Amino acid sequence: MLNDTSMKQPRIAIIGGGPGGLTLALILQKHGLASTIYEREEADANAERGGSLDIHKDSGQWALKEAGLLEQFQAWARYEGEDFRLLDKHGKIYMDDVADATSASGGRPEIDRGTLCDLLLGALAPSTIRYGHKLIEAVPHADGRHELHFENGLIDTVDLVIGADGAFSRVRPLLTDAVADYSGLTMIELNVVAAEHPELAAFNSRGKLFALDDHKAILGQLNGDGRIKVSASFRAERDWLEASGIPFDQPEEAKRQLLELFEDWDEQLKDYIRCAGDAVLPRRIYMLPVGLQWASKPDVTLIGDAAHLMSPFAGEGVNLAMKDAATLALAIVAHIGGNSGAALAVAIQQYEVEMYAYSSISAKLSDDNLKLMFSENAAFNLKSLFD
Ligand SMILES: Cc1cc2nc3c(=O)[nH]c(=O)nc-3n(C[C@H](O)[C@H](O)[C@H](O)COP(=O)(O)OP(=O)(O)OC[C@H]3O[C@@H](n4cnc5c(N)ncnc54)[C@H](O)[C@@H]3O)c2cc1C
Structure with a gap:
């Protein structure tokens, strides 16, 4: 916990209040670090965006533990949601796995996106998130800070800007020319x-x-x-x-x-x-190019889909967004203190090196799964992976 009031805390802006941005702000808050989430929607819209998500033990569940929400998550998690049936177009069944709904032994229980984000929002200080703030552009200053320009006319200047703003991130162009491709x-x-x-x-x-x-x-x-x-x-x-x-x-x-x-x-x-x-x-x-990296900058970085958008066929997207959030938050907490500018640079670099290593494996897996699921004899091919 950072409770030395003599220490100057950096002004941290998180762009985007999806699962990644919310988890990041919450873990920072847990360690006594304030941040502001700027979200373009007028109110939380996570429930309307897609459906149930399987939350993996070593990524999504680990991040929830760091956020202090693992037990609450477990109360909502649907372990029976791990049932899985695989068929071809004739209705021939290739797999029919039935999960043990009475045990929490499964590594990938399900939760609806809206419920997951409600848990995160419920633990976050309400003043952290500012709705109705769509980032148009982040302009770097010579002193390393960024001027954030919002559609509603607000301009804010911050020490660190984190793009958690999804597939078509407005923060990403500060770091790379890569764009999300069909x-x-x-x-x-x-x-x-x-x-x-x-x-x-x-x-x-x-x-x-x-x-x-x-x-x-x-x-x-x-x-x-x-x-x-x-x-x-x-x-x-x-x-x-x-x-x-x-x-x-x-x-x-x-x-x-x-x-x-x-x-x-x-x-x-x-x-x-x-x-x-x-x-x-x-x-x-x-999707973004598999294995995307950029030259690290001391005062800006990306998490979640903004960093490594991939097709949904490995079920990793939300898990990675939350793992990124926890990895970055803990790196910031570990390095902050003393000279905050230099410390942030080290924290960001450490986070990015870790994130590139695990996210590139998931991005390759997602891409391989996409090719396999839409291949000739796809049901047979997918079943063969499990044999
Ligand atoms: C059809 C489909 C199914 C999926 N299924 C799964 C699955 O089963 N399992 C899984 O793990 N993942 C799945 N995913 C992927 C998952 O949804 C994403 O990886 C995850 O939501 C990424 O979280 P995030 O916080 O990085 O970004 P997002 O959830 O995209 O959140 C970004 C936030 O930023 C806000 N924002 C965007 N631009 C701006 C701006 N300019 N200014 C301010 N705010 C802005 C948005 O409104 C949004 O709230 C699926 C995706 C799709 C499309």
């Missing part, structure tokens, strides 16, 4: 209310179902809020969403046209599209 994969997100479709809910299991074939996928996952999040995914040109002519704002017609893409798939698998409710959300999957 991965070649397009996903259409749908939702099925499980209670309204008990047969499909039983077929889906309590966790995830992957149906893979013909370079396409239907992925279903039961969330804690009773919805099955569905993703109809396929390889496509970058402009496919526009070129396809599918009216995504007209759900019934969009679903009808989507069903044509999966015409020769098993009827029960097509139910994931048929039974879906009114929101049809198309998205392209982007």
Whole structure:
């Protein structure tokens, strides 16, 4: 705990209040270091962004422990969410793993993104986060500080700026020219209310179902809020969403046209599209170059998707964002004191070296998994990985 009031604390700005930014601010707070999160949304929007996340023992769960929230997480975690079924388009089952819901032995229990972020927000001093602040640009000063320009007109000058602002980070250009590139994969997100479709809910299991074939996928996952999040995914040109002519704002017609893409798939698998409710959300999957690094600077760095955006096929993104947050926070806490400028430079460098080592392995795994899941005979190939 940093409680020497004679010590000058650096002004730390975290851009983005996703899982990475929130975890970072909370661990700093736990060690007596203040920071400000600037978030572009007007209020917390994490619940609306995607569904259930599996939280891994040595990354996400470790970060939660450092944040003092492991026990609260365990109370919410869904261990039965580790059920996993793997099929091909004919409905042939390749894997049917049933998790032990009564034990916390599983290394990857599930939690909804909204619930996870509510836990983090609940422990964070409310004054830490400033909503409605979209960063437009961070301008470096000669003295090493950064001037942050926000869309609402606010300008703030800080000693350290940390980009936790996701795929299209506005902080990243301070460190590298790399930009998030289309991965070649397009996903259409749908939702099925499980209670309204008990047969499909039983077929889906309590966790995830992957149906893979013909370079396409239907992925279903039961969330804690009773919805099955569905993703109809396929390889496509970058402009496919526009070129396809599918009216995504007209759900019934969009679903009808989507069903044509999966015409020769098993009827029960097509139910994931048929039974879906009114929101049809198309998205392209982007990624940064695998193994991205930059020349370290003493007063700016990146965590999470801003640093190493990858496709979701290793289930690592949120875990890495939280592990980055904990690694960086602990490095700052360990080095701060004495000459704060020099100490921050050492802390950032130490964090970046560690982060490059573990995140490049996950980025390669995500990329390999993407290629495998959309390969010829994908269900067989994925099953072979587990043999
Ligand atoms: C379809 C899909 C499924 C996924 N499934 C999984 C999964 O199962 N498991 C897993 O581990 N990961 C998964 N991920 C990845 C995971 O969502 C991300 O890796 C994770 O959210 C990264 O956290 P973050 O805090 O770095 O960034 P984000 O969650 O993207 O948060 C960034 C925050 O910054 C804010 N922001 C952005 N720009 C600005 C700005 N200019 N000024 C101020 N604020 C700004 C945003 O509003 C947001 O709140 C999935 C991703 C997708 C797309």
